[in-house]
Amino acid sequence: EPEVTQTPSHQVTQMGQEVILRCVPISNHLYFYWYRQILGQKVEFLVSFYNNEISEKSEIFDDQFSVERPDGSNFTLKIRSTKLEDSAMYFCASSPAFSKHYEQYFGPGTRLTVT
């Protein structure tokens, strides 16, 4: 069964460093998303992406964040200058078509630890 994959599974970085989190969505999906989950808190929406453009971003997704689909298979989240409060699980998700935004499939997540 196709699944969303994410690398790395765990990333440790120092405050102020740039990190890139990578995702490979399900191959025939058209819509891509990033969410984060701070330990013990809700899963929070960061950004949705379609046709090489951001569809919506949350207030969390400030100028330090960017997303890119550099080729036909990868979807990346970049944090330019990490802060301690960026420590969280980051989940990538994808869905097959506009009518199926409600059918989002999540990857296993990348645990980001900022020290």
Place this chain on the structure above:
Amino acid sequence: QKEVEQDPGPLSVPEGAIVSLNCTYSNSAFQYFMWYRQYSRKGPELLMYTYSSGNKEDGRFTAQVDKSSKYISLFIRDSQPSDSATYLCAMTFHGSSNTGKLIFGQGTTLQVKP
């Protein structure tokens, strides 16, 4: 008032029990209602989704939506120890206002004891 509220539990039941998990919400514009299961330190796994009001059944799982009360439920029949996980409700909009943003509840931690 929070957009989506869900009792975090934990909820502990014996194997074979019927489990009822619930969420309330405040935004009447929500039209799609999803239930995800999340095992510890894993990604959310989509269990079921429902459009607008009504019931939907899938095996041992039944999802109910009552839009008049802004209340959704997930019932698990004949619960198994393997059902032990955190259950997340999530909601989103329909049509042109739907950009894919899911709004999640806190999640309810369920433990099914053998």
